[in-house]
Amino acid sequence: MKLSVIGCGYLGAVHAASMAELGHEVVGVDVDVDRVERLSRGEPPFYEPGFAELLRRGVDEGRLRFTTDMGDVAGARVHFVGVGTPQRESGYAADLSHLDAAMTSLLAVMADHPVPGALVVGKSTVPVGTAARLQEWCGSEGVAATVVWNPEFLREGFAVQDTLTPDRVVYGLPEDRAAGEAARDLLDEVYAGVLSHGMPRLVTNYQTAELVKVAANSFLATKISFINAIAELCEATGADVTRLAEALGHDERIGPKFLRAGVGFGGGCLPKDIRAFMARAGELGVDQALTFLREVDAINQRRRQHAVAMAERHFGGSVRDRRVAILGAAFKPDSDDLRDSPALYVATRLVGQGADVVVTDPIALPGLHARYPHIQTAPNARAACVDAELVMLLTEWTDFTGLEPDQLGSVVKERAIIDGRNALDPARWEAAGWSYRGMGRASTTW
Template sequence: MKWRWAASCWPTSNAVQPASREGQAPFYEPGLDDLLAKHTAAGNLRFTCSYAEAADFADVHVLAVGTPALPGSGGYDLAQLHAAVRRLAPGLNDGALIIGKSTVPVGASEALRTVLHRYSRPGADVRLVWSPEFLRGSCAVEGTLRPDRIVLGVAAGDTTSQAVFRAVHAQILDTGCPLLVTDPPTAELAKGAANAFLATKISFINAMAELCEAAGADVHQLVAVLGHDDRIGRRGMSPGLGFGGGCLPKDLHGFIARAEELGLGRAVSILREADAINLRRRERLVYLARELCGGGLSGRRIGVWSASFKPGTDDIRDSPALAVADALHRAAAEVTVHDPMAVGNARTAFPHLHYTGDPTDAATGAELLLHLTEWPEYREIDPAELHRRIATPTVIDGRGTLAVERWRSAGWTYRALGSP
């Protein structure tokens, strides 16, 4: 059986061309370029912008189309997804299977199934199942090859689709990866529910950070205490500036929007508060920066580490770090931003900020240094050496990952969200 991983670039082909021509992705993801180069050179992977060619080539199609937020509502915009199915359907071979991977609101696959059957060839046996991806930026290759679970949402009694799906994923399933077979609505809910829980867990500990700051307690010590309870767990409970990116905030808003459409707005009120807590962390960091600058930000020189929403990626979508940097700029501060990978994207989106390719340059002559994304490179910088370059040795550790005693012993005033 032939298998094609279909990553639609609807409505343009801009993302396909660089990968097709050079074996490189148009974004940074560790390990991805090596895989692209290896398999394009071997002829095992090729790219096309033709739906007809893709439909004729394969019996299995993986649909990984973006579902951006609808402006104003927070819901999912499924236009690209519907367009991809509509254009793929007429050329599908009899017996073809579409595996949906996109993050969608519950009920979306049933509507897509209607589109698929409306535009497919008369009498063609074509099927659609849903298998949400749970990938995380900066470790997506590992998450694809060695996932912690695979979810398959399939109609009751559809053993044919199950068999094809298992055959496609046989190499991964043979390693012991669990396959959880559900009905389609449960599979659609799985990704949004997972991200909603993660967002709530992060916002919970950041709410505790607010209490710690007011009470003189240390949220990082509190995390250590809570993490020993196996019902709670330490993983994912990282106090600091909060979450951002292209998935977690969007999926949180989309999950809330769909619940409200179903008349269950009260059931997700906790998620609205999780979102509010998350945004408050950015305001709190700006407030703390103003406090450490003597009550005013105008004309103050501030260095910012970094621009991406998390380490290991050049993704700046809803970056808490850039949101803080932009707020400081709007308060008339002079802001210089460094990032190991995302300076190019940041400069395009925020051209009014200053940028540098050297983290020490961001601190040189500054009156305040902000550590806002926990790239490992920043932990390796010698604070004693940096002390000689900064005008005022004061740092706000927005992620709580710098070695606090090392920085303080080097003469720095060290502050972290949720810590004394």
């Protein structure tokens, strides 16, 4: 089947390569000329495990191509739309200007080159009500296409896996039953290779499908901020949040995942999605239903500020001219994504306060150089820690969690470490003569 993917950033590029892997003929469209040229050469513009091989295979075998010309999507039966929906500069709401621009161009092509039964399939995270608006827009332009909302649930670091073997597939269909059934059947064809793995396929209306992604992200953010709030209480009382979280995790109603306290979450999804969710609730007159998300967001911001305060306390109140090694720049391991990264927040704050900061990251340094050329970097942890008076672990790459305390201790000026991800064994580091501080962890524990 000929498919198009409109918007070839992180979401769109992975989706396009995955659809080609399933055997479809895929054309990806993006306005970024450099990105399109790199993708066309089979070169990934971002780091994602497994993506490079998938991309090269699709391009080399001729099933996958990329273009800046929207006219190249003519004749496709299904058009996936995966453009970015960032937070507006003027508030919390989602900025849909990229989506609307893409739809304007796409509908013009579809009007000139009609394909019976064509689908416009939304992948982007959008405010509830967007799909219905786009379906109405199709009608007003005389385009006989059905809009379906098919939210993505990608985790950075697992995006290929989550596209080809997701834990669920959701179709948001229009009220018109005949159109909805035809759209469902066509999407089943597209996803035949995915559905063959037996994961649940949920069919619902537009509004439910649009809310699934933001509701899932809001729940996840709430769980992370909950344990981080408990970490604050643990620090005030001498309790150990890691043992507390372990005990909580044994309750099957709660579960152990995402109960690790630390410097908080970041990236391009959770922070902006929960804010857009709150903004949309306000527009719908039900803002009180989501007021708790304001505190979720505030707790998350407070954790990264707390990490800065921990460094200040270590140096007696001022970090000026003190050498600090920061392990990690990306917002999470197995990604080069610097968007809203807690590690980067801490690094820039310390630099702003006059600290002599050196940052290292296994993958994200090129992006860091481009955005913050004034920040010192080092190619690895050992180099970053030379003469350091404080080491801060802020992204839990295995390169860092597997470090040997004695070996690292041979290059630092002072054996002091702040574990911003609670990813290290305190006893092991303290036995090697390190002063260890975790996030909400007791200095000694049974």
